[in-house]
Amino acid sequence: MNIYLWYMATPRRQRASKKELILRKAASMFREKGFAATSMRDLAETIGIEAASLYNHIRSKNEILEAICFGVANRFNAHLDTIEAASGTPISKLETLLRFHIGQMVDHYEEVFVADREWKHLEEPYLSNFHTQRRTYRKRFAGIIEEGIRHNQIKQIDAPTAVLIILHAVxxxxSWHRSSAKVSAQQLEDNMVLILIxxxxKHG
Amino acid sequence: MNIYLWYMATPRRQRASKKELILRKAASMFREKGFAATSMRDLAETIGIEAASLYNHIRSKNEILEAICFGVANRFNAHLDTIEAASGTPISKLETLLRFHIGQMVDHYEEVFVADREWKHLEEPYLSNFHTQRRTYRKRFAGIIEEGIRHNQIKQIDAPTAVLIILHAVxxxxSWHRSSAKVSAQQLEDNMVLILIxxxxKHG
Structure with a gap:
């Protein structure tokens, strides 16, 4: 990188990392207090900057929620694309999918929680768009289960119901995350696979 | 019942049914807005009485939360007593327990939701007491799973983790309750039993 580019890149990098910090702190506050009860002033205070300078990095509280929700959606969609494109039986795909969901919950807890529970505070056009993406994701997930039923590998169940059971269990x-659970993340994951997958x- | 008792009983019955109405409306509001965000004034308005007359029936917002949480706890504890005392294999007991939990969620949705999500707003001594009851309930639930593992009927899993998976799935x-789900409560219950139980x- 030449000096000119380096000079240009630095402030952009700094801005990006400050924005990441804002998103991380915001996710944590939205998770704890809820989106509606968190003000930009609270957020600035938690980060330790002036409310005015917060607006140098982000336009509004809703823009923060959009960044969190669509960031999570991107990761989930990209992973599902990979799963669908991969070879493997429906059961093994479902196991991979379940382990991915657990991993996301453990490693990106605040954002995943907010994208799952607070997305209804999105404004249009993001609200409808995100809602549709959620439905599409669940349909594709159910599609893998239905493939397993057709291949006689999965028992005759209502696939959309199975998706909801799995997603809600995850x-x-x-509550594990918050409690001083005695099981490790790995044990938890293995137990969930044992029970849910x-x-x-279909046996016998 | 003689006339005197009838005369005495009527106002008490009326008071009880008014109190039930208050509890029902409060559970619905606590579920929707959260306990913290619901005021006694909001509640009185929803019921259509004066705030002052609300206090003829109930002393405080916290007393309402106590009535909801401990009412739910009583039903859950009584059911678990019955299950433990009954004959039957651990697997059949777990199936009964799961169907009971689903039934409670479907038939007493608002109260069960509030007892499960808003109980942390209880005040002492109710807070610690309720917390302990929750832990005890989960331990007894896990005990049935452990019995199944000892009897070689249930696979080697971490029983407390299995309890959490089941309770969270329930x-x-x-979200079924709120969405225009295409599956009936009975189908949902049967699918959950098929997958979770x-x-x-343990197979083979």
Whole structure:
């Protein structure tokens, strides 16, 4: 990189990393207090900057929520693309998908929680768009289960219901995260696979 | 009942049913807005009485939360007593327990939701007491799973983790309840039993 580019890049990098800090702190506050109850003033105070300078990095509280929700959606969609494109049986794909969801909940807890629980505060056109993406994601997830049913690998169940059971069991991880759980993240993941994936599997 | 008792009983009955109405409306508001964001004034307005007359029936917002949480706890504890005392295999007991939890979520949605999500707003001594009851309930639930593991009917899993997976899958029913789900309550229940109970079962 030449000096000119380096000079140009530095402030942009700084801005990006400050923005990342803002998003991280905001996700944590939205998770704890809820989006509606968190003010830009609270957020600035937590970060330790002036409210006015917060607006140098981000236009509004809603823009923060958009960044969090669509960032999470991007990761989830990209992973599902990979799963769908990969070879493997429906059961093994579901296991990979379940492990991914648990990993996201453990490693990106605040953002995933906010994208899952607070997205209804998005404004249009983001609200409808995000809602549709959620439905599409669940449909594709159910599609893998239905493929397993057709291949006689998964028992005759209502696939959309199975998706909700799995997703809700995973979103319950929040309480492990907060409590001084005696099981490690790995044990938790393995137990969930044992129960949920094996619960789908058709035996005998 | 003689006339004197009838005369005495009527106002008490009326008071009880007014109190039930208050509890029902409060549970619905606590569920929707959260306990902290609901005021006694809001509640009185929703019921259509004067705030002052609300206090003839109930002393405080916290007393309402106590009535909701401990009412739910009583039903859950009584059911678990019955299950423990009954004959039957651990797997069949778990199936009964799961169906009970789903039924409670479907039939008493608002109260169960509030007891599950808003109980942290209880004040002492109720807070610690309720917290302990929750832990005890989960321990007894896990005890049934552990019995199944000892009897070689349930696979080697971490029983407390299995309890959390089941309870969180059930508490996700809130979103079915709200969405225009295409599955009936009975189908939902049967699918959950198929996946979760069979997921616990040891095969072969």
């Amino acid at each position: 979103s319950g991880i929040e 094996d619960g789908l599997r | 508490s996700g029913i809130e 069979d997921g616990l079962r």
